[in-house]
Amino acid sequence: MPSPRATRDSCNSEPKASTASVKPKGNRAKTASSAPRSSERSRFGDQAAVLVLALGAAMLDAGTVCDQTLGRRAVNLLNPRARGRLNGLFVGLFFAGGALGSALSGAAWEIGGWAGVCGLGLLFTFAALAVGLKRP
Secondary structure (H helix, E strand, O other), X not given: OOXXXXXXXXXXXXXXXXXXXXXXXXXXXXXXXXXXXXXXXXXXXXXXXXXXXXXXXXXXXXHHHHHHHHHHHHHHHHOHHHHHHHHHHHHHHHHHXXXXXXXXXXXXXXXXXXXXXHHHHHHHHHHHHHHHHHOO
16 A cells, blocks of 8 residues: 555556655745746736737738728729729739638648748748839
8 A cells, every 4th residue: 555645646557756745945935935926927928928919910900901001092093984993803803812822821831831831921022022123
């Protein structure tokens, strides 16, 4: 029969020493109470991470709205008499580009993980830069 200080782990048949009777050595008990607990630090870190995530999401949303607004303005200034058709073409191509990007990023994830997705993003960035530099 095992000693009262040993318990059995449900996944292991070996007796496991109980930590209930283990006392801290030296001055560890005094210094540990004066320092912030790790749970308090992690709670602050979690709150900061959520705040940064929310701020990033708000900035991403603001950037998307600005991009859509400036893009539609540029398209509508091309030919004021064909605003409806040009705006429809802009929205349709924007949607098709988003669908293509989503499909290709899924394939890039399967092939190369984050490195594949980032490489695909760089490829699209350089393609847009090349098209922009080609224009007069």
